[in-house]
Amino acid sequence: GLDHQTAPLALREQVAIADAMLPEALRELRAQPGVEEALILSTCNRTELYCSVHEGAEPVPAQWLHARHCLPAGRLDDMLRQWSEREAVRHLFRVATGLESMVLGEPQILGQLKEAYQHAHTAGTLDVTLERLLQNTFAVAKRVRTDTGIGTQPVSVAYTAVRLAERLFTDIAHACVLLIGAGETIELAARHLSERRVARLTVVNRTVGHALALVQRTGGLAAALSDLPAQLAEADIVISSTASPAPIIDRAMVQQALARRRHRPMFMVDLAVPRDIAAEVAELRDVFVYSIDDLRQVVDEGRRVREAAAEEAQTLIELQVERFCAWRKALAAHNPVQTLRQAAAQQRDEVLARAQAMIAHGKSPDEALAFLANTLTNKLLHTPSVKLREAAEQGDTELLRAAARLYGCPANDDPPP
Secondary structure, three states, X not given: OEEOOOXXXXXXXXXXXXXXXXXXXXXXXXXXXXXXXXXXXXXXXXEEEEEEEOOOOOOHHHXXXXXXXXXXXXXXXXXXXXXXXHHHHHHHHHHHOOOOOOOOOOOHHHHHHHHHHHHHHHHOOOOHXXXXXXXXXXXXXXXXXXXXXXXXXXXXXXXXXXXXXXXXOOOHXXXXXXXXXXXXXXXXXXXXXXXXXXXXXXXXXXXXHHHHHHXXXXXOEEEEHHXXXXXXXXXXXXXXXXXXXXXXXXXXXXXXXXXXXXXXXXXXXXXXXOOOEOHHHHHOOOEEEEEOHXXXXXXXXXXXXXXXXXXXXXXXXXXXXXXXXXXXXXXXXXXXXXXXXXXXXXXXXXXXXHHHHHHHOOOOHHHHHHHHHHHHHHHHHHHHHHHHHHHHHHOOHHHXXXXXXXXXXXXXXXXXX
8 A cells, every 4th residue: 555654645635535426446456366354444545455365476456556546557656655464453453543543543534434434344345354354453443542632622623724824814704714624634623623612613514414413513604516616705714625636726716705894814724635635726915725745744743742652552452363363373373265266266266267268369258258157167176076076985975975065066975886
């Protein structure tokens, strides 16, 4: 994956995968050669692929990420980080507990990870290993929040945006604030602003009902997205976080708002990826635009307070990493299912490649499909057939009965003459 530590906002925008596209992306990733299980975590600060893969298939997820976004091979290599086995488990635990977040210990990432899990569960791209890993991850995150001080303060990107606004306004209680969106980030911002009793708080959203539901919980007014230009002219502070694939505030819209405001300054914070506010808006006078990356300086100030709690959290994480790896080692040693599935998948991929090559060389699809079906059947049944024939010749009725139960066939306990 890549995140705010390795990749700039513009590139993170380019590779972000919207919620609506996750089911298709998950199934597409899971269908790649050698990929057994898949989970995609894509937020404003990171896009990461968690996969269970066959040996030798480790580069496949990175190759898929390049191909999905039509990027030249290797374009992301300098920014991608890859973890395997124990390091991958440790990284996921750190992500879930907020130790890898821009705001150290922020709680939102756990909710985003749970949503990613639900998408993968619904898409059917999880199996034993990732299912167990995700359940352990949620338990680790809960324990870290309970047993350490990492979650004792209201820490989030929304909180950081409000703190920045307080620095720029002599008295934020006199400010008119416009919030765009109705998701968790905007709700957190609304709660923080309500506590500060700002003069006016308005929530604009494409679905007015969602905005109404939010302001009923936090206070303020609700408006439709179509009313955005008028609301923008009234706003001293604008905080935006939507799932729009393209900017919803452009240069012309802000110019018109400034004219109506007689060029009173506007403070704008864009917490969305892709960005809600067009980049050229920052070129205007009397407008101060901050992207999610610009919040890093403010975030770093609070980081020192939580470093001690982070060290304690890391100790808990290491213990749980050991436990999960021990479980996985025991599973591999005592459960042949994973080995059987990996061997079958490897045979499938080999035969599929040969069938595709037949079509590429002019064979008909029917002929290639017949070859695929017959060859794959023979490969999958070859070893069991040989072993059962040997068992019959040696009078091994125990193996014959076990095979009958395994394959759901009637058993014949009488050994051959």
